[in-house]
Amino acid sequence: MDSAPTFDPKDFRQALGMFATGVTIVTARAADGSPVGITANSFNSVSMHPPMVLWSLARNARSLPVFEAAEQWNVHILANHQEPLSNRFARAGEDKFGGLALDLGLGDAPLIPGCSARFQCRTAFRYDGGDHVIFVGEVLAYDRSDSAPLLYVTGGYALAARKAGAVSTDAAATLGDAPYSEDLLGYLLGRAHFQFMAGFRRTLNERRLSDADFFVLSLLSVRDGLSAAEVAGHIAYTGIDIGSVALRSLADRGLLDDAALAEGRHVLSQAGSDAILHVLAAAKSVEAGLADRMGESELVALRNLLKRTILASDPGLPKLWTGGAGPA
């Protein structure tokens, strides 16, 4: 063998990072009874008969002697919501198990609850892997949940979303540089938004509420007592110019509190509050139907990406839920 090639470590890591992985915590019990655990994404399945999995640990890891001495260890595939746990077990010297109510396993290795899947293993082989040791374990027991797993890819945490087919059945719709194709993000956002609203439009119509009315009532359901200018400032990004006439129309239908309105503040009346709760319940029911058809983990990923889009395209909107920051 020639001498080992020397790569720029950061660049080499970036290339390796193109391979997406889940995130695991591997745990064992030290001889003195103390629990040990580390975050690892070097896990993978190996064998079906016998059932075996592997992971690798750096030779300079402080926990290496514990894992070398332990007969059993547990691999926890972390769920989407366990990112804080991943961070905690990736750092040295923390009280990693503080506050964790451990489950009972076959052996004495710590078994962390709330994961996407767990594998209780007995060391089958330990192999040389350069500056790491490869642990191959026979799986003695396992369990899993429906929690969407946490991912690690290109150096950061991520969520997975199943690949979709085309919206259109016409391949030409996504080909080439057509000015208007079904891959145009603006089209997809608009169609998804309007189809979602179409799911509860009957409820809007029953209550004689326009889209603009709905936006204003939603706003007032979280931000009470706004002036007309403040309402307009919150709604302006929709392209709808909310003037006093539109607000007057809501008041005429008894949806705004008259006493507050006399002071120039917009507050929902009981009827307004009832109306928006009724419409929001219908919207939630549309969302629940989508969760049934797409899977809740897909909706988690969609919400996540929409938030990123909103942050990346924020024209400097007044904060809706944050306390003080009204329109300047």
Add this chain to the structure above:
Amino acid sequence: MDSAPTFDPKDFRQALGMFATGVTIVTARAADGSPVGITANSFNSVSMHPPMVLWSLARNARSLPVFEAAEQWNVHILANHQEPLSNRFARAGEDKFGGLALDLGLGDAPLIPGCSARFQCRTAFRYDGGDHVIFVGEVLAYDRSDSAPLLYVTGGYALAARKAGAVSTDAAATLGDAPYSEDLLGYLLGRAHFQFMAGFRRTLNERRLSDADFFVLSLLSVRDGLSAAEVAGHIAYTGIDIGSVALRSLADRGLLDDAALAEGRHVLSQAGSDAILHVLAAAKSVEAGLADRMGESELVALRNLLKRTILASDPGLPKLWTGGAGPA
């Protein structure tokens, strides 16, 4: 050691499938010169010094003797668009390399173009892994691209999306069962849609185009010659009731072809065509700005999830891009 536990293979695979992975193709050259390759998701990084990676291959794989005899093999981390290649190399007996223009590597192992990353390796170790053989390779050379990687999770192909922070800075906005929270999908879809449109609203305003005008012109840019009822049918899901008055207004501004209109068909005039191309260029520029700020691979994942949402919430719209299927 006790005898190996026996798990239900399907259930055990489902538990293992909670660990997300990338997808690789591993290639080598047989002694007779023929190229060999298989799809594998058992890849992982092992060592930095020396640089090493591993993957495992079933003992009963037809290509095992080739990989055991080969000095070098290449691991290709597949990009999002290489799903067909993954399927092709996962099946036995196909002409797997047919039509592939291979790149030149250090050795004679086939090097497939268009991947997210590639690692050219020399076998360092071969280890027993139950019904699989674990190949550990020293990385002699590697390269990578910016193509978003293909994922495999819970038994299907997927895309990764980076996790986002909260849109609001107020934790209370996402807590509990508030009827209107920033986790309500309808809110996120609407805000993302309207913020996107706000990015080119100035262009719409300059051309004196309402949202409804924009939807009609976009529609006519891909579907020529629709009747008024057909236009209304395509737009109805937006909640906008396109009547003859709105279409007349477009005609009055010279955006529709008069001769076609006399026959009851709606076709863009040259001015109408210019106007929609101008607006769509502005929309594409908003999309390009988002790609800069979020990364193109995030937009790939977002488009993917929006398509799934659109399919899952489709109220039975007439197909926009597909040829024959006009409104019934």
